[in-house]
Amino acid sequence: MTELKQHLNEKGLRLTWQRQVVMEVVGKHKGKHLSSSEIFELVKESHPSIGLATIYRTLPLLEKMKLLNKICLDDGCVRYESYTPKEQEHHHLICMACGAVYEVEQDLLGIKEKQIIRDNHFSIKGYMVKLYGYCESCAEKKSEMKKEVAL
Amino acid sequence: MTELKQHLNEKGLRLTWQRQVVMEVVGKHKGKHLSSSEIFELVKESHPSIGLATIYRTLPLLEKMKLLNKICLDDGCVRYESYTPKEQEHHHLICMACGAVYEVEQDLLGIKEKQIIRDNHFSIKGYMVKLYGYCESCAEKKSEMKKEVAL
DNA sequence: CTTAAAGTGATAATAATTATCAATATCGAA
DNA sequence: TTCGATATTGATAATTATTATCACTTTAAG
Ligand SMILES: [Mn+2]
Ligand SMILES: [Mn+2]
Ligand SMILES: [Zn+2]
Ligand SMILES: [Zn+2]
Numbered sequence: 001m002t003e004l005k006q007h008l009n010e011k012g013l014r015l016t017w018q019r020q021v022v023m024e025v026v027g028k029h030k031g032k033h034l035s036s037s038e039i040f041e042l043v044k045e046s047h048p049s050i051g052l053a054t055i056y057r058t059l060p061l062l063e064k065m066k067l068l069n070k071i072c073l074d075d076g077c078v079r080y081e082s083y084t085p086k087e088q089e090h091h092h093l094i095c096m097a098c099g100a101v102y103e104v105e106q107d108l109l110g111i112k113e114k115q116i117i118r119d120n121h122f123s124i125k126g127y128m129v130k131l132y133g134y135c136e137s138c139a140e141k142k143s144e145m146k147k148e149v150a151l
Numbered sequence: 152m153t154e155l156k157q158h159l160n161e162k163g164l165r166l167t168w169q170r171q172v173v174m175e176v177v178g179k180h181k182g183k184h185l186s187s188s189e190i191f192e193l194v195k196e197s198h199p200s201i202g203l204a205t206i207y208r209t210l211p212l213l214e215k216m217k218l219l220n221k222i223c224l225d226d227g228c229v230r231y232e233s234y235t236p237k238e239q240e241h242h243h244l245i246c247m248a249c250g251a252v253y254e255v256e257q258d259l260l261g262i263k264e265k266q267i268i269r270d271n272h273f274s275i276k277g278y279m280v281k282l283y284g285y286c287e288s289c290a291e292k293k294s295e296m297k298k299e300v301a302l
Numbered sequence: 303c304t305t306a307a308a309g310t311g312a313t314a315a316t317a318a319t320t321a322t323c324a325a326t327a328t329c330g331a332a
Numbered sequence: 333t334t335c336g337a338t339a340t341t342g343a344t345a346a347t348t349a350t351t352a353t354c355a356c357t358t359t360a361a362g
Contacts, residue, residue, distance in 0.1 A: 014328050014339055051342035056319060072223050077318065093273045104267060109259055116282065120253060122244045124284040129260070131267065133275040165308055165359050202311035207350060228349060
Protein backbone atom coordinates (compact mmCIF):
# COMPACT_ATOMS: atom_id res chain seq x y z
CA MET A 1 0.00 0.00 0.00
CA THR A 2 1.31 3.38 -0.96
CA GLU A 3 2.41 5.78 1.74
CA LEU A 4 -0.31 8.19 0.71
CA LYS A 5 -3.08 5.60 1.07
CA GLN A 6 -1.68 4.57 4.43
CA HIS A 7 -1.80 8.07 5.86
CA LEU A 8 -5.28 8.62 4.48
CA ASN A 9 -6.64 5.37 5.91
CA GLU A 10 -5.36 6.21 9.37
CA LYS A 11 -7.55 9.30 9.40
CA GLY A 12 -10.57 7.85 7.66
CA LEU A 13 -9.85 9.89 4.55
CA ARG A 14 -10.20 8.57 1.03
CA LEU A 15 -7.78 7.97 -1.78
CA THR A 16 -8.73 9.99 -4.84
CA TRP A 17 -6.96 10.32 -8.16
CA GLN A 18 -6.74 14.06 -7.47
CA ARG A 19 -4.64 13.50 -4.36
CA GLN A 20 -2.44 11.02 -6.14
CA VAL A 21 -1.79 13.31 -9.07
CA VAL A 22 -0.85 16.24 -6.85
CA MET A 23 1.69 14.05 -5.04
CA GLU A 24 3.10 12.81 -8.33
CA VAL A 25 3.46 16.24 -9.84
CA VAL A 26 5.30 17.70 -6.89
CA GLY A 27 7.46 14.58 -6.68
CA LYS A 28 8.44 15.02 -10.32
CA HIS A 29 9.85 18.46 -9.54
CA LYS A 30 12.37 17.87 -6.78
CA GLY A 31 14.39 21.00 -6.05
CA LYS A 32 11.59 23.25 -7.33
CA HIS A 33 9.48 25.45 -5.08
CA LEU A 34 6.03 25.44 -6.58
CA SER A 35 3.17 27.78 -5.75
CA SER A 36 -0.38 26.46 -5.54
CA SER A 37 -1.30 27.90 -8.90
CA GLU A 38 1.85 26.53 -10.52
CA ILE A 39 0.90 23.11 -9.21
CA PHE A 40 -2.62 23.67 -10.56
CA GLU A 41 -1.22 24.36 -14.03
CA LEU A 42 1.05 21.33 -13.94
CA VAL A 43 -1.73 19.01 -12.83
CA LYS A 44 -4.06 20.36 -15.51
CA GLU A 45 -1.61 19.26 -18.21
CA SER A 46 -2.47 15.63 -17.59
CA HIS A 47 -5.83 16.05 -15.80
CA PRO A 48 -7.60 19.12 -17.18
CA SER A 49 -10.79 18.48 -15.22
CA ILE A 50 -9.27 19.14 -11.82
CA GLY A 51 -10.53 22.20 -9.96
CA LEU A 52 -8.41 24.88 -8.35
CA ALA A 53 -10.24 24.44 -5.06
CA THR A 54 -9.10 20.85 -4.92
CA ILE A 55 -5.51 21.97 -5.22
CA TYR A 56 -5.96 24.40 -2.34
CA ARG A 57 -7.60 21.67 -0.26
CA THR A 58 -5.08 18.99 -1.09
CA LEU A 59 -1.82 20.81 -0.50
CA PRO A 60 -2.33 21.63 3.21
CA LEU A 61 -3.62 18.10 3.70
CA LEU A 62 -0.49 16.56 2.21
CA GLU A 63 1.59 18.91 4.26
CA LYS A 64 -0.05 17.86 7.52
CA MET A 65 0.65 14.24 6.59
CA LYS A 66 4.29 15.21 6.03
CA LEU A 67 4.24 14.20 2.41
CA LEU A 68 5.09 17.74 1.33
CA ASN A 69 6.96 20.69 2.80
CA LYS A 70 5.34 24.08 2.89
CA ILE A 71 7.65 27.01 2.42
CA CYS A 72 7.27 30.74 2.39
CA LEU A 73 9.88 32.58 0.36
CA ASP A 74 8.54 36.09 0.96
CA ASP A 75 7.12 36.53 -2.52
CA GLY A 76 3.49 36.70 -1.49
CA CYS A 77 2.43 33.09 -1.85
CA VAL A 78 2.83 29.76 -0.19
CA ARG A 79 5.03 27.26 -1.94
CA TYR A 80 5.52 23.53 -1.66
CA GLU A 81 8.32 21.09 -2.32
CA SER A 82 8.94 17.37 -1.83
CA TYR A 83 9.14 16.43 1.80
CA THR A 84 12.54 16.29 3.43
CA PRO A 85 12.65 14.63 6.85
CA LYS A 86 14.16 16.38 9.84
CA GLU A 87 17.42 14.47 9.59
CA GLN A 88 18.20 15.91 6.18
CA GLU A 89 16.59 19.31 6.22
CA HIS A 90 17.82 21.76 3.64
CA HIS A 91 17.69 25.51 3.58
CA HIS A 92 17.38 28.36 1.13
CA LEU A 93 19.54 31.13 -0.19
CA ILE A 94 17.37 33.94 -1.53
CA CYS A 95 18.84 36.58 -3.82
CA MET A 96 17.54 39.97 -2.72
CA ALA A 97 18.03 41.35 -6.24
CA CYS A 98 16.62 38.76 -8.64
CA GLY A 99 14.69 36.52 -6.25
CA ALA A 100 16.52 33.36 -7.29
CA VAL A 101 16.44 30.58 -4.72
CA TYR A 102 19.26 28.13 -4.15
CA GLU A 103 19.30 25.21 -1.79
CA VAL A 104 21.84 24.50 0.91
CA GLU A 105 22.20 20.92 2.05
CA GLN A 106 23.74 21.33 5.43
CA ASP A 107 22.76 21.01 9.01
CA LEU A 108 22.92 24.64 9.98
CA LEU A 109 21.91 24.44 13.60
CA GLY A 110 23.42 21.22 14.83
CA ILE A 111 23.90 20.83 18.52
CA LYS A 112 22.48 24.23 19.39
CA GLU A 113 19.02 22.76 19.16
CA LYS A 114 19.21 21.08 22.56
CA GLN A 115 20.31 24.28 24.19
CA ILE A 116 17.38 26.19 22.68
CA ILE A 117 14.96 23.55 23.93
CA ARG A 118 16.37 23.85 27.46
CA ASP A 119 16.42 27.64 27.46
CA ASN A 120 12.94 28.14 26.10
CA HIS A 121 10.94 25.13 27.28
CA PHE A 122 9.95 24.60 23.68
CA SER A 123 10.06 21.26 21.90
CA ILE A 124 11.50 21.66 18.43
CA LYS A 125 10.14 19.54 15.60
CA GLY A 126 11.90 21.21 12.74
CA TYR A 127 13.34 24.45 11.52
CA MET A 128 13.85 26.46 8.43
CA VAL A 129 16.63 28.86 7.62
CA LYS A 130 16.38 31.55 4.98
CA LEU A 131 19.63 33.22 4.01
CA TYR A 132 19.34 36.57 2.26
CA GLY A 133 22.02 38.02 0.04
CA TYR A 134 23.12 38.31 -3.57
CA CYS A 135 23.78 35.60 -6.08
CA GLU A 136 26.98 35.73 -8.07
CA SER A 137 25.64 37.58 -11.09
CA CYS A 138 23.64 40.09 -9.09
CA ALA A 139 26.66 40.81 -6.89
CA GLU A 140 28.65 41.59 -10.03
CA LYS A 141 26.00 43.92 -11.39
CA LYS A 142 25.94 45.78 -8.10
CA SER A 143 29.67 46.42 -8.09
CA GLU A 144 29.52 47.58 -11.73
CA MET A 145 26.82 50.09 -10.83
CA LYS A 146 28.93 51.51 -8.05
CA LYS A 147 31.78 52.04 -10.50
CA GLU A 148 29.51 53.90 -12.92
CA VAL A 149 28.25 56.18 -10.19
CA ALA A 150 31.83 56.93 -9.20
CA LEU A 151 32.72 58.06 -12.74
CA MET B 152 18.66 65.16 12.60
CA THR B 153 16.67 62.02 13.19
CA GLU B 154 17.79 58.82 11.53
CA LEU B 155 14.55 58.70 9.57
CA LYS B 156 15.00 62.18 8.12
CA GLN B 157 18.59 61.35 7.26
CA HIS B 158 17.67 58.27 5.25
CA LEU B 159 14.86 60.11 3.50
CA ASN B 160 17.04 63.05 2.55
CA GLU B 161 19.65 60.78 1.00
CA LYS B 162 17.06 59.55 -1.48
CA GLY B 163 15.27 62.85 -2.09
CA LEU B 164 12.24 61.65 -0.14
CA ARG B 165 10.27 63.80 2.27
CA LEU B 166 9.63 63.66 5.95
CA THR B 167 5.92 63.38 6.69
CA TRP B 168 4.14 62.97 9.99
CA GLN B 169 2.68 59.74 8.65
CA ARG B 170 6.13 58.21 8.25
CA GLN B 171 7.16 59.43 11.67
CA VAL B 172 4.10 57.99 13.38
CA VAL B 173 4.53 54.58 11.77
CA MET B 174 8.12 54.47 13.02
CA GLU B 175 7.04 55.51 16.50
CA VAL B 176 4.25 52.98 16.76
CA VAL B 177 6.40 50.04 15.74
CA GLY B 178 9.16 51.27 18.02
CA LYS B 179 6.75 51.31 20.94
CA HIS B 180 6.05 47.61 20.45
CA LYS B 181 9.45 45.96 20.63
CA GLY B 182 9.16 42.19 20.72
CA LYS B 183 5.82 42.28 18.90
CA HIS B 184 5.32 41.14 15.35
CA LEU B 185 2.74 43.44 13.86
CA SER B 186 0.84 42.95 10.63
CA SER B 187 0.16 45.90 8.34
CA SER B 188 -3.44 46.15 9.45
CA GLU B 189 -2.49 45.90 13.12
CA ILE B 190 -0.13 48.80 12.57
CA PHE B 191 -2.91 50.66 10.79
CA GLU B 192 -5.20 50.24 13.81
CA LEU B 193 -2.49 51.34 16.23
CA VAL B 194 -1.66 54.44 14.21
CA LYS B 195 -5.32 55.37 13.89
CA GLU B 196 -5.63 55.57 17.67
CA SER B 197 -3.59 58.76 17.71
CA HIS B 198 -3.98 59.81 14.07
CA PRO B 199 -7.41 58.73 12.80
CA SER B 200 -7.02 60.49 9.48
CA ILE B 201 -4.28 58.24 8.17
CA GLY B 202 -5.15 56.04 5.21
CA LEU B 203 -4.50 52.34 4.92
CA ALA B 204 -2.72 52.84 1.61
CA THR B 205 -0.17 55.01 3.35
CA ILE B 206 0.58 52.21 5.78
CA TYR B 207 1.12 49.81 2.90
CA ARG B 208 3.36 52.34 1.18
CA THR B 209 5.33 53.27 4.26
CA LEU B 210 6.20 49.86 5.67
CA PRO B 211 8.18 48.53 2.70
CA LEU B 212 9.88 51.90 2.47
CA LEU B 213 11.01 51.79 6.09
CA GLU B 214 12.11 48.23 5.57
CA LYS B 215 14.32 49.13 2.60
CA MET B 216 15.92 51.86 4.72
CA LYS B 217 16.59 49.21 7.38
CA LEU B 218 14.50 50.97 9.97
CA LEU B 219 12.19 47.98 10.26
CA ASN B 220 12.48 44.22 9.80
CA LYS B 221 9.99 42.41 7.65
CA ILE B 222 9.09 38.92 8.77
CA CYS B 223 6.86 36.19 7.48
CA LEU B 224 5.53 33.83 10.11
CA ASP B 225 3.47 31.64 7.76
CA ASP B 226 0.11 33.01 8.84
CA GLY B 227 -0.79 34.61 5.57
CA CYS B 228 0.43 38.14 6.08
CA VAL B 229 3.62 40.12 6.22
CA ARG B 230 4.67 41.34 9.64
CA TYR B 231 7.09 43.95 10.85
CA GLU B 232 9.16 44.50 13.96
CA SER B 233 11.80 46.97 15.13
CA TYR B 234 15.01 46.67 13.19
CA THR B 235 17.72 44.45 14.56
CA PRO B 236 21.12 44.77 12.93
CA LYS B 237 22.93 41.75 11.57
CA GLU B 238 25.23 41.51 14.57
CA GLN B 239 22.36 40.89 16.91
CA GLU B 240 19.83 39.04 14.82
CA HIS B 241 17.21 37.14 16.70
CA HIS B 242 15.05 34.26 15.63
CA HIS B 243 11.60 32.83 16.19
CA LEU B 244 10.07 29.81 17.84
CA ILE B 245 6.63 29.16 16.35
CA CYS B 246 4.19 26.89 18.17
CA MET B 247 2.55 24.61 15.62
CA ALA B 248 -0.51 24.23 17.86
CA CYS B 249 -1.43 27.70 19.08
CA GLY B 250 0.68 29.87 16.78
CA ALA B 251 2.46 31.66 19.62
CA VAL B 252 5.78 33.20 18.67
CA TYR B 253 8.76 33.43 20.99
CA GLU B 254 12.07 35.06 20.32
CA VAL B 255 15.49 33.51 20.58
CA GLU B 256 18.43 35.81 21.07
CA GLN B 257 21.29 33.72 19.88
CA ASP B 258 23.60 33.52 16.95
CA LEU B 259 22.40 30.29 15.43
CA LEU B 260 24.64 30.06 12.41
CA GLY B 261 27.92 31.55 13.54
CA ILE B 262 30.99 30.39 11.71
CA LYS B 263 29.05 28.28 9.24
CA GLU B 264 28.26 31.42 7.31
CA LYS B 265 31.69 31.68 5.71
CA GLN B 266 31.53 28.10 4.61
CA ILE B 267 28.15 28.65 2.98
CA ILE B 268 29.49 31.70 1.14
CA ARG B 269 32.45 29.68 -0.17
CA ASP B 270 30.37 26.70 -1.20
CA ASN B 271 27.62 28.63 -2.95
CA HIS B 272 29.23 31.79 -4.36
CA PHE B 273 26.54 33.75 -2.61
CA SER B 274 27.12 36.83 -0.47
CA ILE B 275 25.07 36.67 2.71
CA LYS B 276 23.58 39.86 4.11
CA GLY B 277 21.40 38.31 6.77
CA TYR B 278 19.42 35.27 7.68
CA MET B 279 16.30 34.25 9.48
CA VAL B 280 15.63 31.06 11.36
CA LYS B 281 12.16 29.79 12.13
CA LEU B 282 11.98 26.97 14.64
CA TYR B 283 8.76 24.96 14.62
CA GLY B 284 7.53 22.97 17.59
CA TYR B 285 5.28 23.11 20.61
CA CYS B 286 5.24 25.59 23.45
CA GLU B 287 5.14 24.27 26.98
CA SER B 288 1.36 24.39 27.46
CA CYS B 289 0.56 22.94 24.04
CA ALA B 290 3.05 20.12 24.61
CA GLU B 291 1.25 19.27 27.85
CA LYS B 292 -2.16 19.27 26.18
CA LYS B 293 -0.85 16.92 23.51
CA SER B 294 0.41 14.36 26.02
CA GLU B 295 -2.89 14.56 27.93
CA MET B 296 -4.81 13.82 24.75
CA LYS B 297 -2.68 10.77 24.09
CA LYS B 298 -3.50 9.48 27.56
CA GLU B 299 -7.23 9.92 26.95
CA VAL B 300 -7.10 8.07 23.69
CA ALA B 301 -5.24 5.26 25.42
CA LEU B 302 -8.00 4.86 28.00
C1' DC C 303 5.97 83.23 -0.63
C1' DT C 304 6.20 80.23 -4.86
C1' DT C 305 6.36 76.17 -6.96
C1' DA C 306 7.76 71.62 -8.67
C1' DA C 307 7.55 67.28 -7.14
C1' DA C 308 6.74 63.99 -3.53
C1' DG C 309 3.11 62.16 -0.76
C1' DT C 310 -1.60 61.25 0.72
C1' DG C 311 -6.53 59.38 1.24
C1' DA C 312 -10.21 57.26 -1.02
C1' DT C 313 -11.25 53.75 -3.61
C1' DA C 314 -11.00 50.59 -7.54
C1' DA C 315 -8.46 46.59 -8.96
C1' DT C 316 -5.62 42.27 -8.25
C1' DA C 317 -4.10 38.14 -6.35
C1' DA C 318 -4.20 34.44 -3.15
C1' DT C 319 -6.95 31.83 -0.47
C1' DT C 320 -11.29 30.15 1.79
C1' DA C 321 -16.26 29.09 2.10
C1' DT C 322 -20.52 27.19 0.10
C1' DC C 323 -23.23 23.80 -1.95
C1' DA C 324 -25.19 20.62 -5.07
C1' DA C 325 -23.43 16.66 -7.43
C1' DT C 326 -20.13 12.69 -7.41
C1' DA C 327 -16.94 9.11 -5.87
C1' DT C 328 -15.07 6.06 -2.35
C1' DC C 329 -15.15 2.04 0.43
C1' DG C 330 -16.78 -0.96 4.08
C1' DA C 331 -20.77 -3.75 4.94
C1' DA C 332 -24.46 -6.51 3.39
C1' DT D 333 -21.85 -6.84 -6.63
C1' DT D 334 -24.74 -3.65 -4.80
C1' DC D 335 -25.82 -0.11 -1.38
C1' DG D 336 -25.45 3.72 1.43
C1' DA D 337 -23.19 6.81 4.59
C1' DT D 338 -20.20 10.27 4.07
C1' DA D 339 -15.93 12.09 2.30
C1' DT D 340 -14.67 14.71 -1.75
C1' DT D 341 -15.06 17.43 -5.76
C1' DG D 342 -15.79 21.42 -9.21
C1' DA D 343 -17.83 25.72 -9.84
C1' DT D 344 -18.16 29.83 -8.04
C1' DA D 345 -19.09 33.36 -4.55
C1' DA D 346 -16.79 35.56 -0.78
C1' DT D 347 -12.74 37.13 1.94
C1' DT D 348 -8.39 38.93 2.81
C1' DA D 349 -4.08 41.03 1.86
C1' DT D 350 -1.93 43.98 -1.11
C1' DT D 351 -1.30 47.16 -5.16
C1' DA D 352 -2.67 50.67 -8.57
C1' DT D 353 -5.03 55.12 -9.75
C1' DC D 354 -5.86 59.77 -9.42
C1' DA D 355 -7.23 64.26 -7.85
C1' DC D 356 -5.83 66.89 -4.11
C1' DT D 357 -2.37 68.26 -0.36
C1' DT D 358 2.09 68.87 1.73
C1' DT D 359 7.01 69.33 1.74
C1' DA D 360 11.05 71.83 1.16
C1' DA D 361 14.25 74.25 -1.95
C1' DG D 362 14.97 78.76 -3.87
MN1 LIG E 1 13.96 23.67 -1.14
MN1 LIG F 1 11.04 39.04 16.49
ZN1 LIG G 1 20.37 37.38 -8.08
ZN1 LIG H 1 1.34 26.61 21.83
